[in-house]
Amino acid sequence: MAQQKLETPEELFHYQLRSARTMEQHSLESLDELHAAVSDTKLKKMFSHHADETREQIDHLEQVFALMGYDLTTAPSPATTGIKNQAAGILEKADSKLHNQIALVSALGNEHFEISAYTALIFQAQALGNADAAKLLTDNIDQEIHTSKELRSTLKEMLS
Ligand SMILES: [Fe+2]
Incomplete structure (x- = not known):
C-alpha cells in the first residue's frame, strides 16, 4: 500500500510519534x-x-497515543537503526578493553538523538493544544537529559 503523503502538522506529529516508538524500541535493544x-x-x-x-x-508514549486517539502503530526510525549498527560495527572491530568506552559513546549518541526527537514532539504537542501529551513527553526528555549528563560525566571520568 502506498504511503499517504503527510499534509498537516498533526499528521507529521503522528508520524514522528510512531517513529519515536521505534526509536525507544531500538534503545531497549541497544541497551541490552x-x-x-x-x-x-x-x-x-x-x-x-x-x-x-x-x-x-x-x-x-503509549499514553500519548491514547490521549491523541491514535491506534498503537510504529514507523521506521532509520537514525537509531544507524546508531545501533554503528556501535555493533565498532565493537566488533575493537579489542574488548575498549568496549566500555565505545558503549558509552554510542549510548550518548542515542540520547542526543532522542533529545532532539522529544524537543520537536513537545513543541508539536503544545502547538496542537494537548498539554497532557506535552507533559508526558517532557517527562521523557527530562530523563534523556539526565541520562546524557550521566553518560557524559562517566565518559569524562573514564578518559581522564
Ligand atoms: Fe529513551
Whole structure:
C-alpha cells in the first residue's frame, strides 16, 4: 500500500510519534547489547537502569497515543537503526578493553538523538493544544537529559 503523503502538522506529529516508538524500541535493544558488551559493573548497572527508564518512556508514549486517539502503530526510525549498527560495527572491530568506552559513546549518541526527537514532539504537542501529551513527553526528555549528563560525566571520568 502506498504511503499517504503527510499534509498537516498533526499528521507529521503522528508520524514522528510512531517513529519515536521505534526509536525507544531500538534503545531497549541497544541497551541490552551494550550491557552485554561492557565489563565494568557500574556501566552494566547504568545500562540496566536506563533500560528500566526506557520501558517507562515507552509507556508514556503509549499514553500519548491514547490521549491523541491514535491506534498503537510504529514507523521506521532509520537514525537509531544507524546508531545501533554503528556501535555493533565498532565493537566488533575493537579489542574488548575498549568496549566500555565505545558503549558509552554510542549510548550518548542515542540520547542526543532522542533529545532532539522529544524537543520537536513537545513543541508539536503544545502547538496542537494537548498539554497532557506535552507533559508526558517532557517527562521523557527530562530523563534523556539526565541520562546524557550521566553518560557524559562517566565518559569524562573514564578518559581522564
Ligand atoms: Fe529513551
